[in-house]
Amino acid sequence: MDKTIEELHNLLKSGEVTSRELIEESLKKSHEIQEKYNAFVTILDDAKETNVTDHFLSGIPFGIKDNYSTKDILSTGSSNTLKDYVPFFTATAVQKLLDVGAVPVNKTVLDEFGMGGTGTTGHTGIVKNPWDTTRMTAGSSAGSACAVASGVYPYALGSDTGDSIRKPAAYCGIVGYKPTYGMISRYGLFAFASSLDHCGVLTRSVADAAIVTDTTKGIDEHDMTSWDSSDIHLYDSLNGDVKDKKLCYIKELCDIEVYENPTEELKKHLENFMNSLEVCKSLGMNVEEVSVDKQLLDALPSVYVAISCAEATSNMSNLTGIIFGPRGEGKNVTEMMMDHRTKGFSPLIKRRFIIGSYILQKENQERYFKNAQRVRRMLVDTWKNLFKSYDAVILPVGSGPAKHLDESKDILTKDTAALEEHLQVGNFGGFPSITIPNGFINDLPVALNITGNCYDDENVLNIAYAIESKMNYKNQIAKEVHHEQI
Amino acid sequence: MSKFTSELVDDLAAKLLIGLSPEENQMVLDEFAIIDENLSKVDSFQNIKTIEPMTHCLDDFTFTLREDEAEPSIPIEDALRNCDKTEGREVEVPKVVGGEN
Numbered sequence: 001m002d003k004t005i006e007e008l009h010n011l012l013k014s015g016e017v018t019s020r021e022l023i024e025e026s027l028k029k030s031h032e033i034q035e036k037y038n039a040f041v042t043i044l045d046d047a048k049e050t051n052v053t054d055h056f057l058s059g060i061p062f063g064i065k066d067n068y069s070t071k072d073i074l075s076t077g078s079s080n081t082l083k084d085y086v087p088f089f090t091a092t093a094v095q096k097l098l099d100v101g102a103v104p105v106n107k108t109v110l111d112e113f114g115m116g117g118t119g120t121t122g123h124t125g126i127v128k129n130p131w132d133t134t135r136m137t138a139g140s141s142a143g144s145a146c147a148v149a150s151g152v153y154p155y156a157l158g159s160d161t162g163d164s165i166r167k168p169a170a171y172c173g174i175v176g177y178k179p180t181y182g183m184i185s186r187y188g189l190f191a192f193a194s195s196l197d198h199c200g201v202l203t204r205s206v207a208d209a210a211i212v213t214d215t216t217k218g219i220d221e222h223d224m225t226s227w228d229s230s231d232i233h234l235y236d237s238l239n240g241d242v243k244d245k246k247l248c249y250i251k252e253l254c255d256i257e258v259y260e261n262p263t264e265e266l267k268k269h270l271e272n273f274m275n276s277l278e279v280c281k282s283l284g285m286n287v288e289e290v291s292v293d294k295q296l297l298d299a300l301p302s303v304y305v306a307i308s309c310a311e312a313t314s315n316m317s318n319l320t321g322i323i324f325g326p327r328g329e330g331k332n333v334t335e336m337m338m339d340h341r342t343k344g345f346s347p348l349i350k351r352r353f354i355i356g357s358y359i360l361q362k363e364n365q366e367r368y369f370k371n372a373q374r375v376r377r378m379l380v381d382t383w384k385n386l387f388k389s390y391d392a393v394i395l396p397v398g399s400g401p402a403k404h405l406d407e408s409k410d411i412l413t414k415d416t417a418a419l420e421e422h423l424q425v426g427n428f429g430g431f432p433s434i435t436i437p438n439g440f441i442n443d444l445p446v447a448l449n450i451t452g453n454c455y456d457d458e459n460v461l462n463i464a465y466a467i468e469s470k471m472n473y474k475n476q477i478a479k480e481v482h483h484e485q486i
Numbered sequence: 487m488s489k490f491t492s493e494l495v496d497d498l499a500a501k502l503l504i505g506l507s508p509e510e511n512q513m514v515l516d517e518f519a520i521i522d523e524n525l526s527k528v529d530s531f532q533n534i535k536t537i538e539p540m541t542h543c544l545d546d547f548t549f550t551l552r553e554d555e556a557e558p559s560i561p562i563e564d565a566l567r568n569c570d571k572t573e574g575r576e577v578e579v580p581k582v583v584g585g586e587n
Contacts, residue, residue, distance in 0.1 A: 376539075
């Protein structure tokens with residue numbers, strides 16, 4: 001299970017290993033990881049082997065974030081409001097994997113309904129970082145990142161509304177990819193903020209991300225925002241030829257001089273990022289610094305919260321505990337719903353619903369919701385202008401390695417840096433965006449991100465593939481370097 | 487525009503059918519203060535009001551509607567399987583019309 005998909009496929013085809021043996025190894029590892037890091041809501045101990053075909057994914061185990069609907073399998077969204085919910089249908093992305101003989105072995109923990117970035121708000125408890133159990137995995141695809149990094153399987157499905165695949169991938173030292181909006185059907189994914197939600201995957205190599213997405217993508221009559229991507233062949237396009245490609249990075253995010261009191265971790269992180277730019281140049285790419293209006297970048301985190309909270313408030317009004325979810329107590333329907341929602345939602349979710357509700361009130365819409373949507377367009381147009389001159393934007397992910405568990409990232413503070421949140425632009429514009437590891441700080445992984453224009457997924461992945469090939473972090477498995485004192 | 491006060495937070499929470507502790511109420515106020523401050527600055531962006539709000543990722547998106555044909559719906563048993571209280575083919579709830587409320 002510490003191998004790439006291609007390697008596992010070749011072993012299966014040659015008969016050196018069987019699907020049953022891979023599943024058993026994956027389940028054994030799942031239980032070990034659950035004990036240490038609490039990555040799963042459900043482990044599917046009755047997972048059955050499948051026939052090995054010519055498809056890369058046949059017979060190979062994988063994980064599913066628990067906000068994907070899976071028929072006859074508990075699907076909680078890591079929320080108490082759905083702690084006993086068993087769907088009667090399967091999400092399209094999952095079904096496409098099942099159709100080629102891939103084998104799900106567990107459902108992974110997320111921040112409740114994907115509305116967090118720490119991996120600490122799931123109803124089954126905190127997911128710990130497999131490199132350092134005193135640090136967060138980030139989220140919301142916390143369990144998927146933890147499990148892939150720990151070598152439970154080569155890939156797990158994730159979802160990404162702000163940076164929920166790409167940030168945990170960075171903190172766990174693996175690859176996280178969300179393709180262009182609508183390339184993978186969202187049918188069966190629990191909706192958080194529909195105009196920002198993306199399906200995607202966490203892997204340990206760019207090629208594996210390409211293989212999985214080639215399988216999960218495609219137009220779906222159940223998702224009117226999906227589109228025909230049959231002329232996009234991600235895996236076949238990986239050739240590593242990036243000579244004369246043009247990348248840019250943003251001065252206002254990457255220049256250490258713009259930060260008043262930078263931490264040692266931030267200094268090292270940005271220095272390491274600059275070294276990665278040299279790697280890009282050595283591959284024949286042109287890399288240039290560009291400037292983006294700082295005022296616009298500073299507005300980014302609040303714009304994201306405003307839009308996502310407003311959409312979430314609306315999307316999750318169906319969580320009443322009447323038709324599904326545990327019944328609340330009360331002498332009438334209103335009291336029952338109040339009890340269900342009060343006990344079921346975590347404080348973070350409640351807070352965001354209230355802010356979303358306020359923003360959506362008619363008298364407040366212009367000042368908050370519409371203005372946020374206007375800044376969304378300004379940011380997207382800024383990035384699209386960059387894509388007229390550059391193949392992709394390359395930026396560091398976050399301000400350093402994984403944060404300590406006692407630092408709460410989900411409370412929006414005045415000093416929230418645009419550096420922490422810039423990946424949200426990828427969701428605003430639906431841009432293809434991939435995070436790959438690019439080094440270590442204090443023995444903990446850090447990452448860079450490549451984001452390109454809509455529908456240019458082949459180019460984005462090929463650039464990431466080329467950079468990955470020049471560094472030593474492909475297919476790395478987490479090695480616990482620190483752990484909490486007992 | 488109504489001011490974002492503790493009372494308003496409780497009022498919104500009630501409308502959302504969510505109960506809040508005093509600590510949770512304060513956290514809403516604290517978080518919103520930052521959003522309010524940041525989005526206040528947005529108001530001063532040049533020509534902000536002339537920009538069309540962006541509601542969707544893909545500007546070039548065209549919707550293809552399905553044919554308007556009736557398809558089989560899900561079995562009632564499936565629709566009710568996650569409901570804690572049912573009676574036959576229906577969801578059971580306390581009396582709504584003519585009840586206490």
